[in-house]
Amino acid sequence: MAHILALDQGTTSSRAIVFDLQGHPVAMAQQEFTQHFPQPGWVEHDPLEIWQTQLQVAREAIRRAGVEPRDILAMGITNQRETTVVWERNTGKPVYRAIVWQDRRTAAMCEELRKGGHEKLFRERTGLVLDPYFSGTKLAWLLENVPGLRERALRGELCFGTVDSWLIYNLTGGQTHATDVSNASRTLLFNLHTLSWDEHLLDILGIPKALLPEVRPSAGSLGQSISELLGAAIPITGVAGDQQAALFGQACFTPGMAKNTYGTGCFLLMHTGSKPVVSQNGLLTTVAWQLAGKSAEYALEGSVFIAGAVVQWLRDGLGIIRRSSEVEALARQVESPEGVYLVPAFVGLGAPYWDPYARGTLVGLTRGSTAAHIARAALEAIAYQSRDVLLAMEADAGLGLSELRVDGGASANNLLMQFQADILGTPVVRPRVTETTALGAAYLAAVGAGLLTQEEIAQRWQVEERFSPRLDEKERERLYQGWRRAVERARGWAEA
Numbered sequence: 334m335a336h337i338l339a340l341d342q343g344t345t346s347s348r349a350i351v352f353d354l355q356g357h358p359v360a361m362a363q364q365e366f367t368q369h370f371p372q373p374g375w376v377e378h379d380p381l382e383i384w385q386t387q388l389q390v391a392r393e394a395i396r397r398a399g400v401e402p403r404d405i406l407a408m409g410i411t412n413q414r415e416t417t418v419v420w421e422r423n424t425g426k427p428v429y430r431a432i433v434w435q436d437r438r439t440a441a442m443c444e445e446l447r448k449g450g451h452e453k454l455f456r457e458r459t460g461l462v463l464d465p466y467f468s469g470t471k472l473a474w475l476l477e478n479v480p481g482l483r484e485r486a487l488r489g490e491l492c493f494g495t496v497d498s499w500l501i502y503n504l505t506g507g508q509t510h511a512t513d514v515s516n517a518s519r520t521l522l523f524n525l526h527t528l529s530w531d532e533h534l535l536d537i538l539g540i541p542k543a544l545l546p547e548v549r550p551s552a553g554s555l556g557q558s559i560s561e562l563l564g565a566a567i568p569i570t571g572v573a574g575d576q577q578a579a580l581f582g583q584a585c586f587t588p589g590m591a592k593n594t595y596g597t598g599c600f601l602l603m604h605t606g607s608k609p610v611v612s613q614n615g616l617l618t619t620v621a622w623q624l625a626g627k628s629a630e631y632a633l634e635g636s637v638f639i640a641g642a643v644v645q646w647l648r649d650g651l652g653i654i655r656r657s658s659e660v661e662a663l664a665r666q667v668e669s670p671e672g673v674y675l676v677p678a679f680v681g682l683g684a685p686y687w688d689p690y691a692r693g694t695l696v697g698l699t700r701g702s703t704a705a706h707i708a709r710a711a712l713e714a715i716a717y718q719s720r721d722v723l724l725a726m727e728a729d730a731g732l733g734l735s736e737l738r739v740d741g742g743a744s745a746n747n748l749l750m751q752f753q754a755d756i757l758g759t760p761v762v763r764p765r766v767t768e769t770t771a772l773g774a775a776y777l778a779a780v781g782a783g784l785l786t787q788e789e790i791a792q793r794w795q796v797e798e799r800f801s802p803r804l805d806e807k808e809r810e811r812l813y814q815g816w817r818r819a820v821e822r823a824r825g826w827a828e829a
Contacts, residue, residue, distance in 0.1 A: 334353065334400065334404060335353070335354050335404065335406050335784065336351050336352065336353055336354075336359065336398065336400050336404055336405050336406065337351070337352050337353075337354070337405065337406065337407050337408070337409060337775040337778050337779055337784075338350075338351055338352075338391065338394070338395065338405045338407075338408045338409070338563075338567065338775075338778075339351075339352060339408075339409045339410075339411065339771040339772070339774040339775040339778070340387055340391060340408065340409070340410045340411070340500060340774070341411050341412075341575070341768075341770055341771040341774065342383060342387050342410070342411070342412045342413060342496050342497075342500060343412075343413055343575065343596065343597070344413045344416075344433065344434070344435070344596070344597040344598075345365055345366070345368065345597060345645075346363050346364060346365045346366065346386075347363070347364055347366065347383065347386040347387040347389075347390050348361065348362065348363040348364075348390055348771065349361070349362050349363075349387070349390040349391040349393070349394035349395075350394060350768060350771045350772075350775070351394050351395060351397075351398035351400065351405070352771075352772065352775040354779065354784060354785065355793060356766060356772055356775070356776070356790070356793045357766070358766065358768060358771075358772075359398045359400070360394050360395075360397035360398035360399075361394055361397070361768075362389075362390035362391075362393035362394040362397060363390060364386040364389060364390050365386075366378065366379070366382045366383060366386045367379060367382060369430060372438075374436070374437035374438060374440075374680065375436055375437070375438050376432075376433040376435040376436040376680075377430035377431060377432060377433060377436070378416065378430060378431040378433055379427075379430055379431070380418045380420065380427040380430070380431045380499055381427060383431065383496065383499065383500075384499065384500065384503050387500060388503075388562060391562075391563060392563065395563065395564070401564075401565075402563050402564030402565035402567070403564075403565045405563075405565065405567050406567075406568075406782055406784060407567070407568055407569075407570045407571065407778040407779060407781065407782035407784065408504075408558065408567045408568065408569050408570070408571075408778055409569075409570070409571035409572065409578075409771075409773075409774030409775050409776075409777050409778030409779075409781075410497050410500055410501065410555075410569065410571070410572045410774055411497075411572070411573055411574065411575050411578035411770050411771060411773060411774035412495065412496035412497045412500065412516070412574060412575060413433070413434060413496055413575060414434060414495060414496075414516060414519045414574035414575060414576070415434035415466055415467050415468050415471075415495065415519050415520075416431050416432065416433045416434050416468075416495060416496050417431060417432045417468045417471040417472055417475070417493070417495065418431045418493070418494050418495070418496065418498070418499045419472070419475055419482070419491055419492065419493050419544070420491065420492050420494075420499070420502070421490060421491060421492075422489070422490055422491060422492050422507075422510070423490070423507075425502065425503065425507055428475075428479060428482060428485075428491065429475055429479050429482075431496070431499075432471040432474070432475070434466055435597075435598075435638060435680045436465065436471065437465045437680055437681055437689050438465065438471075438474060439465040439470035439471060439473070439474050440465050440681075440689040440690070442465075442470050442473065442474065443463040443464055443465055443470055443689070446463050446470075446537070447463050451463065451537055454533075454534070454537075455521060455534065456611075457611070458524045458525065458526070458531055458533075458534060459518070459520075459521055459522070459523060459524070459525060459531070459534070460518065460525045460609055460611070460612075460617055460618025460619055461519070461521055461617055461618075461619075462615070462617070462687050463521075464683075464687055464689065465681075465689055466636065466638075466683065467519060467520060467521040468493075468495060468519065468520040468521065468522070469520050469521030469522050469534070469538050469540070470521065470538070472493055472520075472522075472538070472540055472544070473538045473539055473540060476539065476540065477539075483539075483541075486540075486541045486543065486544050487541050487543070489543040491544055492510050492544065492546070493540075493544040493545060493546070494510070494512060494546050495512060495516045495519070495520070495574075497512055497513065497516050497572050497574070498510065498511065498512045498516070498546045501555060501556060501569060501572070504556070504558040504559070504562065504569060505556040505557065505558065505559065505569075506559040508556060509555065509556035510546045510547065511546050511547045511548070511549050511555055511556070512546040512547075512548055512549070512572070513548070513549055513550065513551040513555070513572040513573060513622075513623075514528060514548055514549075514550065514551060514620045514622070514623045514629055515551055515572075515573045515574045515577040515578075515619070515620050515621065515622055515623075516572070516573070516574045517530075517546075517548045517620070518619050518620040519574060519619065521534065521538070522534055522535060522538070522540065522545070523548070525609050525618060525620065525631075526609070528548070528620075528623075528629060529548065530542060530545055530548070549572075550622075550623040550624060550625045550626075550627075550781075551571065551572055551573045551577070551622040551623050551624065551777055551781075552570065552571050552622065552623075552624045552625055552777045552778070552780040552781035553570065553624070553625030553626075553781045554568065554569075554570060554625075554781070555569040555570065555571075555572055555781075556568075556569050557569060568782060569778075570777075570778045570779075570780075570781030570782040571774055571775070571776070571777030571778030571779070571780065571781045571782075572774070572777070573622055573773065573774060573777055575594070575596070575600075575770045576594060576600040576602055576634065576770075577602070577619070577620070577621050577622055577632070577773070578769075578770050578771075578773030578774045578777065579592055579594045579600075579602075579740055579741070579769045579770045579773050580592055580602045580604065580621055580622075580632060580773065581621075581622055581773035581776055581777055581790075582740070582766075582768075582769030582770060582771075582772035582773030582774075582775075582776060583738045583740060583764065583769050583773070583794065584787075584790055584791045584793075584794040585602070585603075585604045585738065586604065586787055586791060587604060588604050588605055588606040588730075588732075589603065589604065589730070589732045589734075590603070590604050590738070591603040591604070591723075591726070591734055591737055591738065592737070592738040592739065592740065592769070593719055593737055593738070593739050593740075593741075593753075594739075594740050594741040594744075594769070594770065595640050595641060595715065595739065595740070595741035595742060595743035595744050595746075595749070596640065596641055596741040596742060596743075596770075597639075597640065597641050597642045598636060598637055598638050598639060598640050598641075598642070598683075599636075599637035599640035599641075599715055599718060599719055599722075600634065600635070600636055600637070601634065601635045601637075601719055601722045601723060601726065601737075602619075602621070602632045602633070602634045603632060603633045603634075603726050603730055603732070603734075604621060604630065604631075604632050605618075605631050605632055605633055605730060606630065606631065607628050607629070607630055607631070608631065609631045610631065610633055610729060610730060612633060612725070612729045613728070613729060614685055614725035614726075614728050614729050615684050615685030615686065615687055615725055616633050616634060616635050616684050616685060616722070616725050616726060616729055617633070617634045617635070617636065617684065618631060618632075618633060618634075619631065619632050619633075619634050620632075622777065624780060624781075625781065633726050633729055633730060634684075635683070635684035635685065635719075635721075635722025635723070635725060635726060636683040636684050636722075637683050637684070637715075637718040637719065637721075637722065638678075638679075638680050638681065638682070638683045639677040639678070639679050639680065640677075640715045640718070640743060641657075641715075641741070641742055641743045642677070642679070643675070643677040643679075643711045643714060643715065644657045644660050644711065644712075644743070645657060646677070646679070646711075647660060647707070647708060647711055648660075651704075651707070653704040653707065653708065654708070660708050660711070660712065660746070661712075661746050661747070661748050661749075663704060663705050663708040664705060664708040664709040664711075664712050664748055665748060666703075666705035667703070667705045667706055667709055669709065670697075670706045670707075670709045670710040670713060671697075671699075671701070671702070671706055672697040672699075672815070673695070673696070673697040673698060673702055673706045673707065673709075673710040674694075674695075674696050674697055674710055674713075674714070674815060674816055674818075674819035675693075675694075675695050675707060675710040675711050675713075675714050675819075676691075676693060676694040676695075676696075676714060676819050676820055676822070676823040677693055677711070677714050678691035678692050678693050678694065678823045678824075678826075679692070679693045682820070682823070682824070684721070684722050684725065685721055685722065685725040686721075686820070686824065688824050688825065689827075690824075690825050690826060690827040690828045691820075691823045691824045691825065691826060691827075692823060692826040692827055693823070694819060694822050694823035694826070695707070695710075696819050696822055697815075697819070709748075712746065712748060712749045712752065713752055713756075714816075715743065715749060715753075716749060716752045716753040716755075716756050716757075717756060717813065717816040719753060719757070720756050720757055720813065721820075723737070723757060723759075734757075734759050735759075735760075736759065736760045736761070736762050737753075737757065737759055737760070737761050737762065738762050738763075738764065739753070739761055739762065739763050739767075740763075740764065740767045740768075740769035740770070741767070741769075741770070744763055744767050745767065747798075747800075750763060750798075750800045751800050751803070753800070754800040754801060754802045754803075755802050755803055755804040755809065756804070756809060756812065756813060757802070758802050758804075758806070758809060759802065760799055760800065760801050760802070761799070761800040762796055762798075762799050762800075763796070763797050763798045763799075763800075764794060764795060764796060764797055765795040765796070765797040766795075767797075776790050
């Protein structure tokens with residue numbers, strides 16, 4: 334029986350899922366790893382822990398699936414994007430912890446670049462904004478602040494990569510230093526129009542080209558794993574950043590189709606076709622994917638930095654729930670937050686605000702406010718942030734959305750999904766397989782290995798539940814305007 338292995342390396346855990354060619358998950362393994370917060374606004378991971386946990390769960394998933402490693406015909410990789418790793422080319426040893434996409438240490442550097450008049454150039458060439466979110470300024474920070482790093486980079490001794498590159502390097506025993514177009518397009522260093530590293534932008538940031546991985550299509554040959562790791566040499570034939578992989582897994586193959594992934598952050602992507610659409614409303618233009626031998630396809634993206642992570646904060650920071658799964662029951666204890674709004678700007682605000690100085694804000698509290706009101710406000714905040722993004726997206730693309738396809742951990746929360754439909758005024762559709770990030774990686778690998786076509790993938794997509802809007806327009810707007818007022822209270826707070 335033919336199977337595909339998907340490696341899903343996320344922000345808080347490493348997962349592996351074995352899929353059959355029908356797109357059904359056969360077995361899964363998952364392991365959390367350590368989050369490091371050395372200073373306020375700094376977030377780091379240990380690259381070796383990322384690799385070790387990813388390898389362990391891959392082995393465990395294969396064991397649980399009860400398949401022979403030789404029956405796994407292809408491997409796909411999807412990953413937390415923008416997280417920046419630098420390692421020694423010869424030894425594979427990291428030179429510093431991975432700087433995570435949530436990390437805000439380069440806010441001042443981004444401000445300097447803006448003051449230097451570079452914003453327009455970066456925007457036009459990369460489709461991105463000058464924000465600490467992306468890899469380019471993280472890499473520039475490492476070269477500036479880790480002694481001897483710049484000299485070693487210039488001598489060609491070091492490799493830079495996002496997490497996909499780090500995994501590919503380790504899986505292939507150091508034979509392949511590569512990334513795919515979707516991950517490359519999140520670095521601030523990649524030209525969307527030429528699909529290559531941009532020498533002028535590298536110059537501005539002071540980054541030697543020798544550090545960078547080779548850029549390849551998202552579906553096609555990206556090397557193969559050395560046999561001693563997983564019991565067989567498995568071809569790596571699909572790679573995409575987590576949000577682009579989810580768009581592929583949701584079979585959003587035609588312009589105007591959109592999906593929202595509710596993970597640590599919240600990421601809404603709309604397929605825009607074979608030409609990049611430049612946003613006028615604070616969204617990102619990104620490569621969706623490229624299949625070997627075909628043109629790249631593009632998407633508009635709105636990134637919400639804190640979504641499911643707000644539930645983790647209720648659990649770990651406030652201690653009002655013991656497990657994340659308890660949040661829905663707690664929130665259902667009240668009919669509404671009764672005027673309480675929680676703006677989870679713990680690491681600033683992403684699209685469409687792009688405010689690294691915004692901070693988490695809880696407003697509207699009274700003596701009658703309870704843990705249940707805060708829990709409900711936390712869930713509603715996820716939906717409000719998604720509406721902010723969708724309004725910007727519809728304006729940019731000139732398209733009204735007929736439905737929103739959803740996935741990720743928090744999409745299992747029926748209260749949140751119903752409120753999402755209510756506040757958007759648009760149906761929200763949850764598919765039968767909600768592990769669409771890993772599924773997208775598996776499907777890209779299947780296409781890259783010649784096992785499936787896009788048409789066959791589209792036929793496999795199935796609805797599990799459809800949430801239709803219930804709120805009337807007047808109430809929807811009243812609630813949303815309250816949210817906008819709360820956001821204004823949160824903005825620019827850390828600058829004060």
